[in-house]
Amino acid sequence: MKPAAKRTRQPRMLLEVRREQVLDGALRLLNRGGYAAVTMEAVSREVELAKPRVYAAYPGVEPLLLALLERERDRALATLTVAMPTFDAGAKFDDILVAAATNLLQAVEANPDSWRPLLIPPNDAPQQVRDNFEAGRQFALAQLRALLEWGRDQRPGLADIDLDLMAISLLAVGEQGARMVLNQPEEFTAQRFANFTRSLLDQLPPHT
Template identity: 55%
Template structure:
């Protein structure tokens, strides 16, 4: 007589259904954690499913493959970065009396945003050598947007600071953007040593000399 032994493997618990938009965010968040902690090679579809605590078919229902998934992640992070930059360096300077105030506020806002979501900003600020070409393109797009915002600021600054009339606006915007990038790196590498308030104070003291 043959004895039938019950399997000791328990089926995976049924996962609650959720809107596909919510599922996609869950998958992208899991991919972001893997990349920032272990590098791009670690972000396989199987690993992402484990990180998100989802069955692999659920991950594939959100994104058909690793390429589309990573591209969606890069696009999301780029859009968030652009929104933060736009808010930090406004195009409308109504209510500001000097470019000094705008720059100091922008520096503090940007550094606070990076300190609040370090994993998200590391993806753009520290693109790894093995990063796909799309990542570097998104980094370039974000930087170009920041430079354009700074150019607008400097055009306005000339109207309230006549002494800036002879300053090369394009070069000044590039230099300010480079300083901002370095600031983001310091905040992400050593948030305790370089708090946002420190950058605001530095920018205010430096700009006070520059905009006299």
């Protein structure tokens, strides 16, 4: 009788790769059931890793959630940074505003699981989630305010408008648009909002 063949052990996953896998699984659980659904056992089942390997990546659910929140915050800020095109002497205000809105909403379309906890946080979301969201809002608000200030020379109507309130209004519209993309992706698309923004700008007084 031949001896049983030894099972080939799979190579161990690099720790950083495993951590990303664990965070991705935790994010899926969060979107399905809120923060209470994220436990070490649930993550182990979700990513099909033995619990000791999940614990090797993160020693407990609190540091796991902290790492997840930090990752999603950094991703959101990075997206906001690249969403706004550079406005310089050769750029046009209308083109930049349309591109910024389109870039952001396309990012939401491409990665809804990352944006949902920020834009539509579960009821049991910790304060840090709200703090991270507010930090992102303030960053986006500063970008919009700078764009409006720069665009005054191209859009004469902006000279008589309270730019602070205008930036806040644009941000509110953008946030609501992103939520609509998340909740009704087939009806409200980034391209639909881009077309609307362009049409709206075309109704404003002509450029100087």
